[in-house]
Amino acid sequence: MDFSDIILVLDSSVRLAVPLLFAALAGLYSERSGVVDIGLEGKLLGAAFAAAAAAAVTGSAWIGLGAGIVVSISMAMIHAFASVNMRGNQIISGVALNFLALGVTVVLAEAWFRRGGNTPNLSGDQRFGSIDLPFAAEAQANIPFVGEIYAQLISGHNILVYLAFLAVPITAYVMFHTRFGLRVRAVGENPTALDTAGMSVGWLRYQAIFVTGILCGAGGAYLSTAQGASFTDNMTAGRGFIALAALIFAKWRPWQAMFTCLLFGFLSAMQIRLQGVEFPLIGEVPVQAIQALPYILTVILLAGFVGRAIPPKSIGQPYVKER
Amino acid sequence: AEPALIYDAAGKFDKSFNEMAFGGAEMYKEATGNEYSELEIQEDSQREQALRRFASRGASPVVVPGFTWAEPLNVVAQEFPDTHFAIIDAVVEQPNVRSVLFKEQEGSFLVGALAAMKSETGTIGYVTAFDFPLLQAFGCGYIQGARAINPDIEVLYNFIGTDFAAFNDVNTAGEVGISQLERGADVIYAAAGAAGEGALQAAADAGKYGIGVDSNQNYLFPGNMLTSMVKRVDVAVSDAFTDEMNGEWTSGVEVLGLAEEGVGAAMDEYNADLITDEMMTKVNELRDQIIAGEIEVHDYRSDNSCPVS
Amino acid sequence: MSARQPLPHWVTAFLMPALNVALAFVIGGLVVLAIGENPLEAVSVLIYGAFGYGEGWGYTLHFATNFMFTGLAVALVFHMGMFNIGVEGQAYVAGLAIMVALAFDQTHWTVVFVTSIITAGVLGAMWALIPAYLQAKRGSHIVITTIMFNFIASSLMSYMLGQVITRPGANAETETIDPVGRLPLLRDIPGLEFFGFSPVNVSIFLAIAAGFFVYWLLWHTKFGYKIRALGHNPNAVRYAGVSAVTVIIITMMISGALAGLVAVNEAVGVQKRLVVGYVNGAGFVGIAVAFMGRSHPIGVALSALLFGALYQGGQELAFEMPSVSRDMVVVIQALVILFTGAMSELFRPALERVFSARSPGAETAKAASESGSG
Amino acid sequence: MSESTDTNGQRPDAAADRPQGREVAIELRGINKSFGPVRANKNIDLKVEKGTVHGIVGENGAGKSTLMSILYGFYTADSGEIFVNGQKVTITDSKHALELGIGMVHQHFMLVEPFTILENIILGAEDSAILETSIARARAELKRLAEDYSLTVDPDAVVGDVSVGQQQRVEILKALYRGADILILDEPTGVLTPAEADHLFRILEQLREQGKTIILITHKLREIMAITDNVSVMRQGEIVSTVRTADTSPDKLAEAMVGRHVLLRVEKDKANPGDIRLEVNNLTVKDDLGVPRVKDVSLTVRAGEIVGIAGVAGNGQSELLEAISGMREPVLGEIKISGNPVTFHGDDGAARLRRAGLAHVPEDRQRLGLVTAFEEWENSILGYQDDDRYGKGLQLDIKAAREEAVRRIEKFDIRPTNPRLKTANFSGGNQQKIVLAREMDRDLEVLIVGQPTRGVDIGAIEFIHNQIIAMRDEGKAILLVSVELDEIRSLSDRILVMFDGHIIAEVAEGEADERTLGLYMAGVNEPAAAE
């Protein structure tokens, strides 16, 4: 692989990382506030459908994005209601929402578009097109390496990709430099402390979960209106769970989450490239071994370098004042 | 007796042969104005139940697309000797069962040839769902066809995933397509159900060519769809329905290849401009040779391996 | 759980769940209504399909058998304070037990039964071993590792079924077990013909036994005591001189073994061969089953039955009401999980007002439920 | 009014009723609070005069914390009225209480451990959406408070890493930062060393001078006598008396609390030590962060003697106990039980030591000694679950375990007496008794005890001390670690002082006057020199 191949693989890594990144950051808000969210998958799927559907009908990717976010937020609010008001089991709530999205999306898609649970193919303004940053071409032509990196890797993605990576510093800032972030982290660690300091545990969790909804919405929209060009039944294919793993891998920290998602994107991109390649000495290995590589390496890295991940102390437990 | 169609676990709208079977049933409905009943099963263990229900309610023929039906059908067919059954993609040795097989490798051979002729880079791609004999048969035929035109053409061969979920993972399919394009492929054959569209989209976005599968997908991206390897499951279904209606039912094994026009390379207004005359003549020539048995297209399924790669 | 007047036991145990299921059906009914079908009819069809006749019962029990195994697997580990998302993969890999079944299918079903129980159990346990070891020794979060191992299992099985144990001419599936060695269906047992053609087979007794085993293990053995102690207070476990490492590894392996038993029922018992993705989500359903069953074997058995009924009844629904697609059935299932599982307390405040109107505790309960929402 | 400690129909707030011109900061009327079946507070009437320190004493579970939590708006009372500075108020939540100038230092601290002290202090009182600005202001404010009350803390230290004493300062600072002028302290000294406690009291006096009102809950009558102006006694959810502190005495209070006469001094006769049971040689232990906590410590404990380890919390006592009890592998040195060296490998060391005849009452019952979610009988076998008498082989003989639990409940007077009850619903004193019963009620060679009476009411303290003496007289070797100097002095036959991981002094019983020990504990090796 020469330099420009590497750039291309990295480019692909970025595209593959984005939905994971949106979902992982989304989960970060919810889980930092002490509410487990294994419903990321469902929210991604719901949003992916809403975005594609709205884009197909209105012809605007932006309206699609809006619709995706709205749907994702509504699902998040159901989770919040179950977790906060009902003090229900957050895992079941997540599982239920995943199933719900799985069913509802297809039912509605079939009812509205009669394309077998899919939306029509999106084109033109119905999709988020790629944006060329200024001087990309010139840079590539004149500056070696850096120019190519700028033109190939940095430039030429769609707006959601840039938003995803923008969400990282924003999240980092919100979490560690604002009142909101301080309180969210506090409620995830010790809700009683927050309560006795005169704040409402429930309200804070609602706010955090609301943000979760927004980010999952963007992630879903990316899948169906930016990276892809239509909604297909169960198109998330487990990305929500990978994102959850990435979040834990990153120990619930934004920058680490970004690197984890990029790493995973990279491994997936390499996996595609290495299928059927003859390796020196080994020769050609079964394609499934290559396909399993990202997951195996994740486990090895986790065991080898990441070590123990300590979750927010109150995570998963409904806040109960009195027994 | 009202005919019945039971879809595979992949679901009625799998952008693949279940959907085509549905199309066939609709064809029958339009042609004859007769109704038919249908069902999507949810769990593998429900196959026998579904078959039995239709049979016991006097439905005939009961058509099931997909090899996964072989085992349960074998059981139920014996319980209802007077009911007619048809299965696609597998053989069930029962007096009241019609087994329809397709020579996907033959159709794939033709589209492979076309791809090789169209390619300027000398590299073409095959994107499929996962390591699965049926899908390998497509790929193996594709390579054979391409090699028949250009012995040292490079064929990139990628799997999207490792199980049925891959048929829906349109985004990964897209990335796979892009990576093949980046590696120089300029024609991509996508045999991956719904996910296939992701790869075809990638080809279209890059101004390169895609080849659809099962149904005629040429309409998807006019100008960028070289052709589609059609597999006439729909014909098989509507034939089964109509034969029964006209009292012309025949049980036994039916193998539909190029000769029977059960498979083929779709030519229509959408890809007319992409297929030059010499390409056309060459393809027809190859088809005749295959039909005449002068070219023997290897079927991956016969020994779970492909002589070329 | 709020400071509450204790409600009568039958209320918490039966009335509340019943109300939740009812609510789920009401909302599900709206979906049905939306497509112009009669909700009441739909519900009655669903219930009839699940419990109305022998074969329906049989299917319900057959699905419940799978969910019992996966539900117990999740529940057991949860008592240790951990979350095994890897049940799906553990069950999938255990499917390889089919090879042993095929090896013995000329002998007698009992031989097939016993040997496949052992191999399936061992395979499932093995697939749980590495995540368990990494959690215990390296602190690698078991949720990540088990998720990853689900994907790895999928690759491994794709390879095995695509290249190694596949039957040529077929499609990524193994040979089929010879009739000689097939597990008896319940209907083959004199007196149980009632179950008609349903696939429910002797494995259901294995599931029941597994339930008793888990109960015995958790509450009547010293090891179970350690599992629960670790789940509640890891520090106390160190103080007590119990090796957390050992407990984690052994418990996870038992969990994996339970998951593996799905192979005995589904692959060996019903499909009589191994096909790609044969677990088909039972592992993930097991998560909901376990938590809805409050991780208690009896609860798990009941919620397994509920899910079995939803699957079978749903199929009946799709069959009897062609316009009700299986995706709508999924929606209804999701609603049931949501209301009976995650919102199980929905009616408590109301019920408390009804059942303890005169007592002072009612007010506390109200205050508490309000304080929850902030 | 001095005899108002008697429990019969005396109007509880009679004392406060007496005219003496002080206006009333807090008045509670007919407060009731039930937790399900438990009636934690039964129509409580209470008046707290402005600018005074008002003490509240009572047994574990008497309802003190609950009453204060109601005043602080954490719980809502089922019925009753609250007046603050004469105004009738309904306190809906803690925010409201804070606005009314009520601050509370909770018995179990309400801190976010991973946060810095500053972050903890501003939490909920941030004055802008951006942290930095709030923090900047807080830093200045904190500096001022620190100077005014000599409450020095390192604002950027992580709360989880600082001593409990420090953590408590943070709690007080939190209240002051929010401008509280009515301050509630729930068992503030339970976790403090004498030095820290004295400092706290100086601060409280200072606050009182500034006209602030203070409510002090404590189990230590000495503290009540030392600082409070008035004192109320609670029993079983009721206030049984309120008196001027000047008019009462520790014995009267104790009697009012427990309802019987309590012996506040420990009575024991001379020890006659036998041969060595516990021997520790050159022990060095590191904590989880790899910091050496115990440095080259050697000590011996003989049969029939109590060796007390005095020292300010955080000088290595905890790690020493963990090492001796097999929970933490030492990096250097050896431990011998009755002459047999202990080997360390794997994470089940504690079990091996138990088999060797060592019993361990841990410092922190809630964190180590109990699984509070378990039923009482289950906790009564914790650590011994593998013993044959709880069943041979895999099976756990529940019947045997429960019978034994019942016996111990009887013998150690644990209340409530139901072994099937969830341990979390026992009061701290009784939880402590559960642990003691488990560890003491068996044949053992060596007993190591950490903070045996932390947060426990005097009735229980008397009982626990007597049990420990009894063990000694049976000829057991006992190692006692406590930050309560009184406790060390009244129980120990020999006293070792631990400072910065070293044993810096050994004092025989009697030779140890409080001042000298205090100096040792402060790290002064030669008290004489320090004159």
Ligand SMILES: Nc1ncnc2c1ncn2[C@@H]1O[C@H](COP(=O)(O)OP(=O)(O)OP(=O)(O)O)[C@@H](O)[C@H]1O
């Ligand atoms: N949050 C709660 N939920 C249920 N019951 C409670 C709760 N808090 C206290 N109780 C009950 O109310 C009674 C009074 O508890 P409280 O904490 O006020 O006692 P206390 O006087 O503070 O005891 P201690 O001296 O140990 O602090 C307890 O016996 C307990 O049973």
Ligand SMILES: Nc1ncnc2c1ncn2[C@@H]1O[C@H](COP(=O)(O)OP(=O)(O)OP(=O)(O)O)[C@@H](O)[C@H]1O
């Ligand atoms: N949140 C709670 N839920 C149930 N019971 C509680 C709760 N908080 C306190 N209690 C009970 O209230 C009683 C007194 O509790 P509290 O926490 O005030 O101190 P304690 O448990 O008595 O021990 P200590 O005095 O050592 O802190 C105990 O019975 C305790 O179990």
Ligand SMILES: [Mg+2]
């Ligand atoms: Mg208290």
Ligand SMILES: [Mg+2]
């Ligand atoms: Mg207390």
